Amino acid sequence: MAEASDPKIEQRKAAVSAFKRELIREAAKRVFVEVGLHKTSVREIAKAAGYTTGAIYAQYASKEEVYADILRESLTSMAEAVEQAAAAARVGRKCDAALRAWFEYFRERPAEYDLGFYLYGGAKPAGVGKDLNRELNVRLKRVYAAVADALEADGLVDASKKNEVAVAGASWMFGLLLMYRTGRLKILAVDVDVLIDDCLATLYRGTARSRSGRSRG
Structure with missing residues (x-):
């Protein structure tokens, strides 16, 4: 039987995820405005946000x-x-x-x-x-x-x-x-x-x- 998750831990995880997504969005805005959606890559977004591409994909499935x-x-x-x-x-x-x-x-x-x-x-x-x-x-x-x-x-x-x-x-x-x-x-x-x-x-x-x-x- 799986143990019930700790609400406080889940809240912290959610807060961290929300913080990361905000940083990613702000970085992506700059890249999208500069080169457009079609020319943007997840790698470029990751670089602008200071994250790895894996960290981006952990939050978003695609650009x-x-x-x-x-x-x-x-x-x-x-x-x-x-x-x-x-x-x-x-x-x-x-x-x-x-x-x-x-x-x-x-x-x-x-x-x-x-x-x-x-x-x-x-x-x-x-x-x-x-x-x-x-x-x-x-x-x-x-x-x-x-x-x-x-x-x-x-x-x-x-x-x-x-x-x-x-x-x-x-x-x-x-x-x-x-x-x-x-x-x-x-x-x-x-x-x-x-x-x-x-x-x-x-x-x-x-x-x-x-x-x-x-x-x-």
């Missing part, structure tokens, strides 16, 4: 699993930031707060922007396998849903249109992030925060016109 874990953590944190911003804002400005939180999350974490949207190797997505892709897509949809729900709470759109408008608003934020991250706005002497204000004002005006047209119809 794709490391990559997915980074995105999993990022998308969860981002969803929480967007949801909290919307919840804290007054009705009528919830979508504004949600999309600003979306932008600020990535402005403060440029490496996560690069990793999450595959910009290091061009615009072509790099998959991590069917099951991991499915899980990450669910987490990404949670972020969009937070914006969509904020739009509906503000009374800007009805339920049938909220997802479409949320995607449009997020696309503006991504475009501004790209221009900001690549230095294009600095070259053009344009303040990104002014553009954010303009985009959100346009979004609110556009939805107001749409509501007005429906009410007249």
Whole structure:
């Protein structure tokens, strides 16, 4: 009969494993941003983390699993930031707060922007396998849903249109992030925060016109 494991020992093991995984993720972020997922090897991740390849494989089955874990953590944190911003804002400005939180999350974490949207190797997505892709897509949809729900709470759109408008608003934020991250706005002497204000004002005006047209119809 096997002896019951000591809870304290198991807790210590779990803490050590979590610590190692965090170090591996941080090292992998640097490597992925520099060379991209396809050109990265587990050996390179191990070198950057100061571990052996065996130590990496003890925590992750593949480089794709490391990559997915980074995105999993990022998308969860981002969803929480967007949801909290919307919840804290007054009705009528919830979508504004949600999309600003979306932008600020990535402005403060440029490496996560690069990793999450595959910009290091061009615009072509790099998959991590069917099951991991499915899980990450669910987490990404949670972020969009937070914006969509904020739009509906503000009374800007009805339920049938909220997802479409949320995607449009997020696309503006991504475009501004790209221009900001690549230095294009600095070259053009344009303040990104002014553009954010303009985009959100346009979004609110556009939805107001749409509501007005429906009410007249």
